[in-house]
Amino acid sequence: MSFSERMLKIDRRIIFLVIGVCTLLPLLYPVGLPIRISPEVRSIYDYIEALPERSIFLLSIDFDPASKPELHPQAIALLRHAFRKNLRVVAMTLWVSGTGMADQLLKQVAAEMGKENGQDYVFLGWSPGGPAVIINMGQDLYTAFPSDYGGKTTKGLSVLDGVNSLKDVTYAISLGAGNPGVEAWYVYGKDKYKFELGGGCTGVIAPGLYPLLRSGQINGLIGGLRGAAEYESLIGQKGRAVAGMDAQSATHLAIIVLVAICNLFYFSLRQQQGRSEVQR
Amino acid sequence: MDTTILGAWMATGLTLFIFSFLYKDNPLFKLAEHLYVGVSVGYTIVKAYDTVVVHLIVKPIVEQGEIALLIPVAIGLMMLTRYMPKAAWMSRYAFAFIVGLGSGLAIPRTISSFILKQIEDTVRPLLAMAGGDGLTFSMNLLNPASNLNAIIILVGVTSVLFYFFFSIEHSGPGKMVARTGIVFLMIAFGAAFGYTVMARMSLLIGRLTDLIEFSDSSYGRPTLWLVILTIGALVVLGRRSANSTSQPE
Numbered sequence: 394m395s396f397s398e399r400m401l402k403i404d405r406r407i408i409f410l411v412i413g414v415c416t417l418l419p420l421l422y423p424v425g426l427p428i429r430i431s432p433e434v435r436s437i438y439d440y441i442e443a444l445p446e447r448s449i450f451l452l453s454i455d456f457d458p459a460s461k462p463e464l465h466p467q468a469i470a471l472l473r474h475a476f477r478k479n480l481r482v483v484a485m486t487l488w489v490s491g492t493g494m495a496d497q498l499l500k501q502v503a504a505e506m507g508k509e510n511g512q513d514y515v516f517l518g519w520s521p522g523g524p525a526v527i528i529n530m531g532q533d534l535y536t537a538f539p540s541d542y543g544g545k546t547t548k549g550l551s552v553l554d555g556v557n558s559l560k561d562v563t564y565a566i567s568l569g570a571g572n573p574g575v576e577a578w579y580v581y582g583k584d585k586y587k588f589e590l591g592g593g594c595t596g597v598i599a600p601g602l603y604p605l606l607r608s609g610q611i612n613g614l615i616g617g618l619r620g621a622a623e624y625e626s627l628i629g630q631k632g633r634a635v636a637g638m639d640a641q642s643a644t645h646l647a648i649i650v651l652v653a654i655c656n657l658f659y660f661s662l663r664q665q666q667g668r669s670e671v672q673r
Numbered sequence: 674m675d676t677t678i679l680g681a682w683m684a685t686g687l688t689l690f691i692f693s694f695l696y697k698d699n700p701l702f703k704l705a706e707h708l709y710v711g712v713s714v715g716y717t718i719v720k721a722y723d724t725v726v727v728h729l730i731v732k733p734i735v736e737q738g739e740i741a742l743l744i745p746v747a748i749g750l751m752m753l754t755r756y757m758p759k760a761a762w763m764s765r766y767a768f769a770f771i772v773g774l775g776s777g778l779a780i781p782r783t784i785s786s787f788i789l790k791q792i793e794d795t796v797r798p799l800l801a802m803a804g805g806d807g808l809t810f811s812m813n814l815l816n817p818a819s820n821l822n823a824i825i826i827l828v829g830v831t832s833v834l835f836y837f838f839f840s841i842e843h844s845g846p847g848k849m850v851a852r853t854g855i856v857f858l859m860i861a862f863g864a865a866f867g868y869t870v871m872a873r874m875s876l877l878i879g880r881l882t883d884l885i886e887f888s889d890s891s892y893g894r895p896t897l898w899l900v901i902l903t904i905g906a907l908v909v910l911g912r913r914s915a916n917s918t919s920q921p922e
Binding site: 406409412413416417420421461462463489490492493518519520521524525528539540544576579580581584585595596597599600601604606607608609610616617618619633636637640641644645648 | 695696716717721729778782783785790791794817818861864865869870872874877879882
């Protein structure tokens with residue numbers, strides 16, 4: 394068996410180990426590679442930056458703990474920015490399995506920024522129906538969510554002063570890991586009730602959302618951990634996403650090198666086989 | 674024991690048990706996998722029961738006398754008649770209601786959002802009018818609204834659509850157009866795969882970040898102890914399975 398053949402049949406656990414080491418080392422010893430801000434992330438930041446104080450900012454946390462590493466840092470960065478701008482934050486989720494996590498993250502950031510529940514923010518929790526909830530909220534927010542996650546009646550909460558439906562929302566962002574998520578918010582929300590919409594998503598679904606971005610159906614897109622790192626850089630509060638960027642670059646480099654080496658061995662093997670056939 | 678510390682030990686242990694599958698399939702991985710499925714389903718059932726049955730049905734009917742809610746409750750209950758063969762016909766009405774309502778809501782909105790809006794964005798002018806100066810052509814590839822990008826999108830969309838048009842043979846000039854379509858498809862698949870790799874690596878980074886955090890003495894160093902425990906368990910399990918296969922029947 395030639396060297397190329399042996400390398401192509403290498404135990405895949407060695408590749409796992411290489412990827413693991415390439416991820417772990419930059420996390421233990423960060424280099425601090427520069428992060429370039431993409432226009433799609435900047436446009437969300439600029440839009441929130443331009444909102445007047447006490448505007449209604451709706452954050453739909455449409456993911457569960459399975460997508461936490463990518464979307465949790467996005468949610469934290471967005472909430473920090475919204476609270477710093479003194480926006481009224483209305484949070485909710487369309488994913489029942491994400492309710493506990495969403496409540497915890499909202500409480501954590503609100504406590505850090507000194508914001509009060511019911512006054513500066515509210516977590517509406519989850520309501521059944523998926524996309525139908527968005528339509529329901531567009532007609533009457535209090536029918537879709539008669540009480541918040543803590544059981545308090547939503548009607549009369551000072552954070553919702555002057556808010557009757559989605560038409561009164563100034564800016565909405567859906568952080569989606571699938572369906573229902575960003576697309577559902579556009580189809581059943583923005584397109585019908587005419588509020589501005591931004592999106593945040595996992596890396597897997599980001600390519601599918603770029604057509605919505607180009608056509609102006611969403612005004613910005615935060616894609617995966619990379620997008621979260623860009624947003625953390627923009628607000629000047631670096632967190633877990635920025636910390637993970639060195640590791641992300643290192644693993645990407647490792648994968649590129651592995652793909653190149655694999656191709657090298659593949660073509661060298663083909664060449665060897667071609668030569669041996671000619672000799673025969 | 675503090676719940677944070679208990680949570681750290683649980684999270685670390687389950688992460689390591691799941692990662693142990695990378696070495697080979699083993700009972701520790703199975704335990705973590707089944708626990709994940711069970712906890713997810715249990716959590717969803719409890720949350721759905723509390724939100725839907727308690728807060729959206731029972732409380733409004735009992736406390737506020739909203740009798741109209743009995744209509745959706747009846748439709749919902751009709752679905753459960755599928756489990757009773759004699760009354761299963763009633764579930765058809767419930768399903769017909771759901772399918773009819775769902776289609777009525779989804780079809781016009783989806784056509785408007787994903788077909789008409791996307792066609793509108795694809796059919797952009799290839800040359801732009803710039804005030805009184807006449808026609809201009811912007812070459813900036815980084816600007817999604819540039820004329821050059823409009824041409825690339827036009828070529829991409831038409832060639833990919835042609836590639837999926839099977840009523841005529843892809844030969845002569847048609848072959849070239851179909852080949853161009855394949856190139857665009859490959860670029861799209863490559864971009865999607867690149868993003869997928871990034872997403873999967875992000876998940877790994879998230880778990881490793883937690884493992885590093887939980888190696889701190891304030892948590893009792895669960896990472897260190899549980900790595901030793903997991904490796905030890907894998908060695909013992911490996912030896913046991915080796916012994917059982919080597920023993921003659």
